Amino acid sequence: MDFSKVLIQWYLQNDRDLPWRKTKNPYFVWLSEIILQQTRVAQGTPYYLTFVKEFPTVFELAEASETHVLKLWQGLGYYSRARNLHFAAKQVVNDFGGVFPNSYDKIIQLKGVGDYTASAISSICFKEPHAVVDGNVYRVLARYFNMGTAINSSKGIKEFKALAQELIDPTQPGTSNQAIMEFGALHCKPQNPLCDTCPLSESCLALKHKTIKELPFKEKKLKIKKRYFNYLVLNGEQGNTILTERKGKGIWQGLFEFPLIESDDLIDAKTIVNTKEFKQLFSKRASLSLFNEKEIIHKLSHQHLYTKFWIVEDEEVVKSDILWNKIEQYPVPILISNFIRSFSTKTD
DNA sequence: AAGGCGGGGTA
DNA sequence: TACCCAGCCTT
Incomplete structure (x- = not known):
């Protein structure tokens, strides 16, 4: 069984019951993706529930005041996400006639949406085969293929994206994407990954070369x-x-x-x-x-x-x-x- | 290509 | 303490 098949199999048995997984409504999926950027699921979930309740459709969000949106975002950090979210809601209403854009090329035009988020939404909601590369994917790939390329270099970004794109299951891109991320979050964790019970341990190159702890590699540290x-x-x-x-x-x-x-x-x-x-x-x-x-x-x-x-x-x-x-x-x-x-x- | 941008969890 | 989290934007 190949890489993606193993992960999807694992995912079907281990996926968490998360509120945004109950829908393929791109507006809700988009909300969840913005909230979860650089944010743990446990921290973001209550905010997701609040936003869905307060803004059931993109129209309510577009018509809200920026201060109101920021108030609901309070405590989540990276506040430009909230300002961009609000701006993008108005883009959907004004530029897309209130219909959430239905392809990668259109979705990525939204403020605050980059390659990762456009890939996630278009694969989950519209079955487009765009591979996501988030922190989890970097870690899983770097370890499984024992790749030392810095994940925060332009070379690394291209390399990992291309590899993820090769590996994605094009018949079920949304599930395939979520499978590798969930696997990174729950199993191939940053510290103390569960290699003993890993379904990929037989062929994991970092495990073989004992480089799990060194990977993924990141260049330099920022000065505080x-x-x-x-x-x-x-x-x-x-x-x-x-x-x-x-x-x-x-x-x-x-x-x-x-x-x-x-x-x-x-x-x-x-x-x-x-x-x-x-x-x-x-x-x-x-x-x-x-x-x-x-x-x-x-x-x-x-x-x-x-x-x-x-x-x-x-x-x-x-x-x-x-x-x-x-x-x-x-x-x-x-x-x-x-x-x-x-x-x-x-x-x- | 590099730097800025939050708050919290985990070991 | 150090690292990292379903990254993106500006310069």
Whole structure:
């Protein structure tokens, strides 16, 4: 039995019961694929259920506000996915007449859809023989064929895609694609793969050459940057505070946060009070107190945020129209969400 | 071709 | 701590 046949056989006996597998509606499959990009099934599943319920068709999603979409996405990370999802819903309505595109070439025109996602949707929903190559596929192929090519090099990307394309079962591309991914997720795992009970162990070259632990190979590691965030949290007498929306490039675009002063290093209250930003927002009689003695280190995949929350009391503050009891309407990063929870707990 | 983009699970 | 997760976009 050849490679794909073995995996499909394994898949039919071991597949998980996941909500998006109950449908071939491309809108739902698309939702699941975007949500699951760089995201574990366990983390993404509740978000999928929320989105399906809130936006039963692409029309509801297209007509929603971006803030609403981001609010439902809050906590899932990689927020450009949510903005692109919303944009793509409008593409489906405006460019495709509200009918979800039915081929790889059309699907990949949607914002936020690359080769992987277009291959997944077109194979699962429309039986087009496009092989998916996600993190699971890289791992399974690198090990089974003992391939040392870096999976994050342009050479590796082409090589693995071509190999996956050769191996796919063209008579059932959707099942074939899901089989190799599910096998990578559950059996040929990153750490401690289950080689003892592997249906491919007889012919797995990495197992034979004892290179399982080295594969798949990835080039270099990214360097983590340190940043220092000082949030100015107005604790207004009228139950009011200030939030601002992050715009432009960088992290958390479209999400809300308290007024932020970023510095090159840890700074004290006196330094903050003397900044232009602080003087613009608050009066001279404003008082400042540190909420967290030890800075909170919020870790993103590419930067560490050393964060202090400063509580500001100011009777004469001018621009403050956000009410604490409405603050949950705004999409905020987890860092801010965690603070709001501990702050409101403390002041209750 | 390289860098940016979250948050959480696992060992 | 280090790695990785149903990747994509911008420069």
